[in-house]
Amino acid sequence: MGKLNGKVALVTGATKGIGKAIAELMAAEGATVALNGRDAVAGEMIVKNILGQGQKAVFLKADLSSPEANHNLIASVIENLGGLDILIPNAGVLGLGSVTDVSIETWRRTLDINLNSVFYLLRAAIPHLKADGKSGSVVVTGSIAAHKGFPNHAAYCASKGALEALVKQAAVDYAPEIRINMVNPGPTDTELYKNSAVAFSNPETVLDKVPDTLPMKRIANPGEIAKAVLFLASDDSSWTTGSVLTVDGGASAAG
Template sequence: MKNNTIASTAASSSSSSNSGTKQCAIVTGATSGIGAAIARALAAQGFALFLVGRREAAGQALVDALRAEGAVVTFYAVDLSDKAAPEAIIEAAIAAFGRVDVLINNAGLLSRGSAEETSDVEWDQVMDVNLGSVFRLSRAVIPLFRAQSGGVIVNIASDWALVGAKGAVAYAVSKAAVAQLTRCMALDHAHEGIRINAVCPGDTDTPMLAAGVNGDERIATLAEYGASIPMGRVGTTEDIARVAAFLVSDAAGYMTGTLIPVDGGATAG
C-alpha cells in the first residue's frame, strides 16, 4: 500500500496547531483490538496520537471517535512490510505534531501451524511484520529520541515469547525475537535516556483471537480459552492497554529492558 495520510491536510494541520506542547505517541496496528485500546489509554493521558495501520476506513472511524472525545489525533495508512515505511512514518508524525516521544510497536500477524505446516512465504511474512517492522521502526526513531535526550518504546510481544507454544511456530518465534530485541536495544540505549520495554499479552479478546467465530460460538470459545487460565478468563484489550500506558508514564521511569506478562497467570507455572 502506498504511504498516505488518511485525515485531510486541513484536519492534520488543525491537529498540529491544537497539539501545543503535547507529547506525541505513534501507535502501530491501531485500527482495532489492543492497538485501539492503547490509543484510547494514551489519549486519556493527554498524548497527541499518530495512529498507523493498513485499514483506512477503520482508522478514520477511530480518529473520528477519539476527536469527538477531545483527543488530538491523526491516522496514517501504510503497509509496514514496506521497507521505506519507518522513515515515512517518522517524517509524517513530525510534520503533524512537531515531535515524537513514544513509539508503540503493536502491529502483528497471527499464524498457526507447526514448522512442517508453515510455508516459507508464511514464515517470511510473519517474521517481517512481527519482528522486522519493530526493528525498522525502532531503528528509525532512535536518532530522534537521542537528539531530544529521551523517548520511550513499548513493544507488544506475547506470553508465547516467554514459553513454548504448540501449533504456532512462526508467531511464537517472532515474538520471542521481539523480546530479545527489546532487551538488547534497552541495553544499547539506556545511557541516552531511551527506555524500551515489552508487554507480553496472553489470550486476549481481540478480533485476532478466535478469528471467524461469532455470536454465542465466540462467547463459548473465549470461555473455553479462559478456563485454562488461572484467573479464569481471557484478557481484555484494556488490560493490556493499561500496562502499556504505565510503561509510557513517568511512574515507570526506572524501567527498561523488562518483559511484562499480562496473561492472568498463564505463564506463572
C-alpha cells in the same frame, strides 16, 4: 492532568484490538496520537471519536512489511506532529502453521510484521526519540508465546521470542536517553486471539475452555493490556528499561 500531556505517541496496528485500546488511552491521558494501520476506514473512525472527546489524533495508513514503509511512517509523524516521544510497535499477524506446514511466504511475512518492522521502526525513530536531550519511551507489544509453545504457531512464537531479545538488547544500547520495554499479553478478547483457534485440533471449543485454565478464570479485555502499556510509556516507570511485563491472568504461572 494526564500522564502523557505534551507527548507525541505513535501506535502501530491501532485500528482494532489492543492497538485501538492503547491509542484511545494514550489520547485520554493527554498525548497527541498517531494511529497506524492498514484499514483507513476504521482508523479514521477511531480518530473521529478521539477528536470528539476533545483529544488529539491523526491516522497514518501503512503496511509495515518493508524498511521503506517504516521509515516513511516515522517521517510522516515528525512532519505532521513535529516530533516523537513515545513509540508503541503493536502491529502483528498470526502466521499459523507448524515448521513443516507453514509456507515460506507466511513465515517471511510473519517475521516481517512481528519482528523486522520493530527493528525498522526503532532504527528510524531512535534519533527523534532522543533529540534535543529529551527522554523517549518505547513499549513493544509481545506475547506469552515468546516463552510458551502453541500448536501450529511456529512463525508467531519465533517472532515473539526474538522480539523479546531485541527489546532487551536495544534497551542496553540506548539507555539512559530512551527506555525500551515490552508487554507480553496472555489470552485477550481480540480478533487475532479468536483467529488463533483454527490452529488447534478442536477449534470449535478450544477458546471456550481457556478461561478455566487461567488462575483469573477469564480472558483479558484490550483495555487491561493498554493500562500496562501506559505504565511503561509514562514517567510512572521512569527507572524501568529492558523489562518484560507479563499480563496474562496467571497463564505463565500456571504452566
